[in-house]
Amino acid sequence: MEMTVSIRNRSALHHLVCCLALLLYMPVCAQKQVPREYRIRDGRMEIELGRKISRGALDSFILQYNLAGIGLQHLVEKYISDSLKRYGWSIDRNDKNKIVISKRIGSLNDIAEPAERIEMTEKHPTIAEMFPAQNNGVVLGFNRFVHKFPFTIMDSSVEFFLRGHIRAGQVLLAGSFTGWQNHPLRMKLTDSGWVLPVKLRPGKYWYKFIVDGNWITDDDNLINENDGRGNTNSVYFRTNVNFTLKGYARARKVFLSGSFNDWQPQSLSMQPGDGGWKLPVYLANGTYVYRFVVDDEWIPDPANPETFPNEFNSVNSVIRIGKPLMFQLPGFTSARQVMLVGSFNGWRRNELPMIRRSDGWELPYTLGAGNYEYGFLVDGKMMPDPGVPMHVKDHSYLVIDPNYTFRLKGYANAKNVILSGDFDGWSPNTIHMQHSGDEWIFSVHLSAGKHTYEFIVDGDWITDPGNPLFEHNAQRTGNSVLWIEN
Amino acid sequence: MLRNGLIILLVSSAMAADGPLPEHRHTAAPPGDQVVTSDSTTCIIPFTRAGNLILIKGTADTTEGNFVLDTGAPGLVLNLTYFRKYAASQTTAEENGGITGSVRSANRVQLDSFSFGGMHYYRVEGDRISLAHIENSKQVKILGLLGMDLFRHTEMIIDYRKNLLYLHLIKRKESVSYHSAQLDDTTAYHTVPIELTDNKIITYGDMAGKKLKFIVDCAAESNVLDSRLPAKVFDHVTVTRRVLLTGSGTEKVDALYGDLRDIQLGGGKVNSLPVLITNLEQMCTAYNDGCINGMLGFDFLSLHKIGFNFVNQKMYIWK
Numbered sequence: 001m002e003m004t005v006s007i008r009n010r011s012a013l014h015h016l017v018c019c020l021a022l023l024l025y026m027p028v029c030a031q032k033q034v035p036r037e038y039r040i041r042d043g044r045m046e047i048e049l050g051r052k053i054s055r056g057a058l059d060s061f062i063l064q065y066n067l068a069g070i071g072l073q074h075l076v077e078k079y080i081s082d083s084l085k086r087y088g089w090s091i092d093r094n095d096k097n098k099i100v101i102s103k104r105i106g107s108l109n110d111i112a113e114p115a116e117r118i119e120m121t122e123k124h125p126t127i128a129e130m131f132p133a134q135n136n137g138v139v140l141g142f143n144r145f146v147h148k149f150p151f152t153i154m155d156s157s158v159e160f161f162l163r164g165h166i167r168a169g170q171v172l173l174a175g176s177f178t179g180w181q182n183h184p185l186r187m188k189l190t191d192s193g194w195v196l197p198v199k200l201r202p203g204k205y206w207y208k209f210i211v212d213g214n215w216i217t218d219d220d221n222l223i224n225e226n227d228g229r230g231n232t233n234s235v236y237f238r239t240n241v242n243f244t245l246k247g248y249a250r251a252r253k254v255f256l257s258g259s260f261n262d263w264q265p266q267s268l269s270m271q272p273g274d275g276g277w278k279l280p281v282y283l284a285n286g287t288y289v290y291r292f293v294v295d296d297e298w299i300p301d302p303a304n305p306e307t308f309p310n311e312f313n314s315v316n317s318v319i320r321i322g323k324p325l326m327f328q329l330p331g332f333t334s335a336r337q338v339m340l341v342g343s344f345n346g347w348r349r350n351e352l353p354m355i356r357r358s359d360g361w362e363l364p365y366t367l368g369a370g371n372y373e374y375g376f377l378v379d380g381k382m383m384p385d386p387g388v389p390m391h392v393k394d395h396s397y398l399v400i401d402p403n404y405t406f407r408l409k410g411y412a413n414a415k416n417v418i419l420s421g422d423f424d425g426w427s428p429n430t431i432h433m434q435h436s437g438d439e440w441i442f443s444v445h446l447s448a449g450k451h452t453y454e455f456i457v458d459g460d461w462i463t464d465p466g467n468p469l470f471e472h473n474a475q476r477t478g479n480s481v482l483w484i485e486n
Numbered sequence: 487m488l489r490n491g492l493i494i495l496l497v498s499s500a501m502a503a504d505g506p507l508p509e510h511r512h513t514a515a516p517p518g519d520q521v522v523t524s525d526s527t528t529c530i531i532p533f534t535r536a537g538n539l540i541l542i543k544g545t546a547d548t549t550e551g552n553f554v555l556d557t558g559a560p561g562l563v564l565n566l567t568y569f570r571k572y573a574a575s576q577t578t579a580e581e582n583g584g585i586t587g588s589v590r591s592a593n594r595v596q597l598d599s600f601s602f603g604g605m606h607y608y609r610v611e612g613d614r615i616s617l618a619h620i621e622n623s624k625q626v627k628i629l630g631l632l633g634m635d636l637f638r639h640t641e642m643i644i645d646y647r648k649n650l651l652y653l654h655l656i657k658r659k660e661s662v663s664y665h666s667a668q669l670d671d672t673t674a675y676h677t678v679p680i681e682l683t684d685n686k687i688i689t690y691g692d693m694a695g696k697k698l699k700f701i702v703d704c705a706a707e708s709n710v711l712d713s714r715l716p717a718k719v720f721d722h723v724t725v726t727r728r729v730l731l732t733g734s735g736t737e738k739v740d741a742l743y744g745d746l747r748d749i750q751l752g753g754g755k756v757n758s759l760p761v762l763i764t765n766l767e768q769m770c771t772a773y774n775d776g777c778i779n780g781m782l783g784f785d786f787l788s789l790h791k792i793g794f795n796f797v798n799q800k801m802y803i804w805k
Contacts, residue, residue, distance in 0.1 A: 038725040038742070040763060043714040045728070045742060065728045105713040106739035107765035108731055114559045114631055114705075115617050116733065121706035121762060121783055122537070122623060124729040124743075436534075437543060437550070 035098060038065055046102040049076060051095070059188055060157065060197055068186070075099060126199075133177075133203020133238065137447040139368075140260040141204050141237030141282035142268065144222040150280070151236070157197040158238055160207070163220055164193055168211045173198070175207030175233075184210060202240035202282055206233035239280040241319065243290075246276040246303065251294050256281075258290025258316070259346070265293050285322030285368035287344070289351075308351045324364035325400075327374075328387065331360050335378050340365065342374025342395075349377055369401035369445050371423050392427045402443035404484065406453070409439045409466060414457050419444075421453025421479075428456060452479040523606045523655070528666065531603030531651040536624040538707045538784040540644070542632065542651065544602030551629040553602060554620070555644075555651070557794075558703030558781065559633030560685035562600065562612035565621075568629050569595060569614055605653060607636065631705065634685040634796075641666055643793035643802070644704065656797045665795065669802060676753025678801040680794065687794065689782070689801060692750040694718040698779040700751075702794075702801065706783030709759055711746060712766040715779060722747045723763070731764060739764070751786075752803040760785050 035050040036057060047065075049058070049072075058076055062068055071083025076099060081091045084101060093100035110116040143150045152159040160173050171194040172184040187194035187209075194209075206225065208215050217224055218234040226232050243256050254277040256268040270277040270292070277292075289308055291298045300307060300317045307315035327340050338361040340352040354361040354376070361376075373395040375382045382394060390397035406419050417440040419431040424444075433440040433455075440455075452471065454461050463470045464480040473479045533555070534541045540555040549568055556563070564572075574593035595614045600607045612630065621628050643652040643666060656664050669675065680702070681688040687702035696719055711723070723744045731741045741764040749756050761780070770777035793802035 038728075040713055040720040040723065040725065040742065040744075041717050043765065045713075045725075045740060065725070067728065103740060105741065105763070105765045107767040108733035108737060108739055109768060110733060111764075111766070111768050113615070114556065114563050114613075114633075115615060115619055117558060117703070118539070118554075118556070118705050118707075119619050119623065120731055120733075120764070121703075121708045121710060121781065123707050124731075124762075126727065 036061055040105070041102070044102040044104050046092075046100065047072075049099045051076070051097055051099060055188060056195075056197070063157075063185075063197065063199070072101075075101070133201055133205060137449075138204050138282075139284045139286070141235075142239070142279065143237055145220050146222060147220045153238070154197070156199050156201070158200050158236070159195055159197045160187070160236075162187065162194040162209050162211075162218065165209075165211050166191070166193065168194075170212060172210040173207060174210055174215075175236075176205050177207070200238040202238050204282065205236045205238065207236055208233055237282040239282050240321065241283050242278060242280045243270065243292075243301075244276055244278045244303070245270065245292050245294070245301070248277060248294055251277070253295060255293040256290060257293055257298075258288050260288045260290070283319070283321050285366065287318065287320045287324075287366045289316035289318055291316055309353075311348070311350065320366040322366045322368060324366040327354070327363045327365055327385070329354065329361045329376050329378075329385070330387075332378055333358075333360065335361075337377075337379060339377040340374065341377050341382070342372055344370075344372050344374065367398075367400050369403070370399075370447075371445050372398045372400070373425075374398065390430050390432070392424055392430045397424060397427075397430050399444050402445050404446045404482075405441055405443040406433070406455075406464075407439050407441050407466065408433065408455050408457075408464065411440060411457055412438065414440070416456075416458055418456040419453060420456055420461075422451055423453070446482075446484045448484050451482045451484065453482065454479055528652060528654040529604035531653060533649050533651055535649070536626040536628075538788070539620075539624065539705055540651070541626065541628075542602050544600065544629065544632070546597050546600050546629060549629060551627055553630050553632045554628055554705055556631040556633055556703070556705035557637075557687055558701055558705050559631045561633040561635035562610060563617070563631035563633060564595060564597075564612045564614045565617040565628055565630050566614050567616065567618065567621075572596070572614070574614070575611070602632065603651070603653065605636070605655070610636075634682070634687065637794075638682070638685070638796050641793065641795045641797070643668060643791065644787065645791050646788040647791070652793075656795070662798070664797075666793070669793065675791075675793075675802045675804045678752050678803060680799050680801045682796060682799060687796075687801070688778070689752070691752075693746070693748075694722060698749075699777075701778050701781045702787070703781045703783050704787055706781045707785070708743075708762040709746075709783050709785050710766070710781040711744075711761040711763050712777070712779050713742075713763050714765060714767065722749070723761070725763075729762075751782075752801070754803075754805075756786075 035048045036053060037048045039046050039048070049061070053076065058073065062072055070087045070089070071080070074080040075084055075091070075094065079094060081094065084091065089101045089103045092102055108116065108120060111120050148161060148163050151161060162171060165171060166189060171187040173187050173196050174180050174184040177198065177200055178184055185196055185198065187196040206227070208217055217232055221234045221236070223235040224232050225235050245254060248254060254270040255266050256270055256279050257263050257265050260283060261267055268279060268281070270279040289310070291300055300315055304317045304319070306318040308318050310316045329338055332338060338354040339349060340354055340363050341347055341349050344367055345351055352363060352365065354363040373392050375384050375395045384391050384394055385396035388396040388398065408417060411417060417433040418429060419433050419442050420426050420428055423446060424430045431442055431444070433442040454463055461477060463478045467480045467482065469481040470478040471481050531542055541552040542555055543550065544553040546564065546569070551568070572595035574595055593614050594611050596609060596611050598609060600610045617628050617630070637653070639656055641654040641656055641664065645652070652666060652668070654664070654666060678689055689700050689702055691698040691700060696716060698719070723746050725742050725744045727743050729741050729743065730738045732738050741762055744761055744763055746759040746761045747757065749759055751759070766778060766780070791804040794800070
């Protein structure tokens with residue numbers, strides 16, 4: 001359906017054809033090797049560009065090397081070098097075949113001084129690193145566009161496209177990935193609209209276009225969100241997984257369903273395409289099980305050999321995003337079966353059989369950021385992980401990618417300080433804080449939003465003396481309140 | 487002028503102990519040189535991190551807090567913010583250079599005692615400068631930098647994976663023979679010669695037939711390569727992006743990030759080493775021993791467990 005709607009729109013179709021043509025032509029271009037190089041010679045940085053470099057390739061080059069605003073486009077397209085010279089560049093060659101410009105790499109005066117040296121070598125984040133994906137708590141994301149195809153992704157660059165507005169004098173792209181108005185990006189005019197490639201990591205982003213100074217959402221994007229301050233922004237998910245199902249040409253509808261969408265059978269509609277069905281989505285780090293629903297028939301992914309058993313005496317297909325952790329249980333070599341069971345797999349007891357080794361059991365399993373409870377089911381009997389000191393009741397407690405550190409100053413003579421809150425089910429004996437200097441500290445992963453917690457100092461529950469925010473609880477003793485921003 | 491200044495300050499930076507030393511402590515006191523004591527043969531010092539900087543708890547007289555381990559700094563550096571009350575014994579300025587090699591305002595102050603992780607120093611001198619930029623950038627209170635002069639008589643092993651620093655104060659009698667038990671298995675690591683010049687750790691790499699001189703600097707987050715190196719070196723560099731470095735005041739200069747391929751370093755070939763490429767001309771004036779070609783920072787050092795014997799002048803890089 002989406003394909004039909006899109007093709008009806010001529011400008012979008014033209015854009016698509018251009019993109020496809022560019023895609024197909026790219027390898028040929030690469031073979032012809034239109035020069036495009038940034039190098040260092042004799043203490044100078046030197047840029048060599050073929051005069052016939054395409055506008056898209058030049059845009060990508062400028063974006064990659066942070067060269068916006070120095071006038072490189074003017075030199076390539078109009079032979080004008082004033083701006084470059086103003087920024088200290090020499091024009092070493094500028095003819096019909098090639099452009100070579102260079103600039104001496106200067107030296108900071110005080111780099112031998114310790115503070116300057118440390119500062120100089122600090123990581124200089126890219127714009128994408130400065131304004132990363134807003135993935136807090138987002139497990140699954142997908143795009144819904146009308147009148148145009150989803151933005152093309154090539155070499156980790158997403159080509160944003162604003163259809164129409166071809167009479168506008170200037171269009172800027174602003175979003176969570178540019179710090180909004182801090183670093184808006186200038187889009188390029190084509191005959192069907194405005195385009196700009198932007199390097200983005202997989203995840204969720206918000207964006208708007210600024211057309212001659214007016215901020216607008218993307219009318220062709222069906223997914224938008226209010227930021228809670230009265231602004232509506234378009235939402236774009238930079239996808240990282242392309243679910244595909246080959247064949248089934250005669251199927252009327254195909255859906256994707258899995259642990260990432262609580263097994264809703266009809267929320268993720270796959271699109272027909274050449275030789276099958278597909279659906280690109282964003283998935284956060286973790287391990288997921290899924291199936292396809294082909295005209296109401298549930299089938300595992302025939303192209304994916306990795307499966308986990310399910311409760312219907314069948315199997316679900318498995319996909320892992322991110323690096324796996326190795327869960328290990330030493331010993332118990334005479335056990336018949338050991339299963340890994342945890343909050344991360346909905347406590348399904350028959351899904352994750354561990355692999356027998358000569359000295360115990362193990363299972364690689366990928367988890368995203370978060371706090372998890374788990375245990376081992378040894379011949380049907382649950383036990384915590386003996387190698388992990390933190391427990392919630394009879395389960396082990398695991399923190400992946402902590403993003404917040406709780407601190408309790410003082411209490412130097414306390415023997416035991418425990419952190420307890422909604423993030424560990426208010427367990428009174430799980431998170432033992434560590435004494436460091438003049439404070440007790442512990443780091444956990446907290447999702448965006450509100451959290452409540454207390455400290456337990458040698459058995460006494462107290463609110464956080466360093467946090468003025470608290471609310472009454474059932475015992476009317478008060479819980480400290482913490483908000484984690486998105 | 488700078489060279490003379492450096493010599494003066496290096497001499498004045500030597501630490502001495504006049505008073506009685508605590509009992510049951512190991513000492514290393516070459517004649518006329520600094521005196522250091524440690525509580526035990528080997529100190530195992532846990533560290534935390536601010537970004538990629540190693541933070542170690544220390545006590546300067548009565549002031550406790552974080553110090554950054556900085557093998558790129560020649561000696562102890564104290565943050566002006568927390569040590570204003572100390573009288574300056576000597577001013578480091580452009581006229582006389584300084585231990586920091588700086589032309590900015592810095593001065594020498596003396597602490598009665600300084601200790602961290604079982605290591606103790608008495609009447610120790612340090613350069614007092616502002617470290618506000620680093621504090622602001624890292625959002626951590628930083629009292630100072632632990633530079634090389636504090637470690638000249640030690641074997642140091644940095645384990646980034648376990649966040650542990652192993653320090654052994656090498657006594658004169660064991661200078662030649664001593665090594666940590668972690669170094670018993672000689673097949674587990676490469677041994678690379680180092681030089682200590684102006685209290686800087688110098689090691690060499692080889693790239694396209696060119697011998698490259700590097701400072702080993704654990705407070706440098708990025709590896710650094712001098713932009714003035716010959717073209718044959720940069721034939722092995724892929725430039726990945728351009729950045730603007732901001733110096734003191736409003737000074738800004740271009741620099742590039744790149745990947746250096748196939749450099750012989752640390753006893754083996756490194757297939758790809760991320761580097762910040764900038765002009766290190768100003769470094770030349772800061773050192774008696776001429777220019778350096780680059781710095782090996784966190785991006786290299788954190789790849790493996792790494793150790794140094796500053797007495798025998800060796801670096802150990804675990805495989």
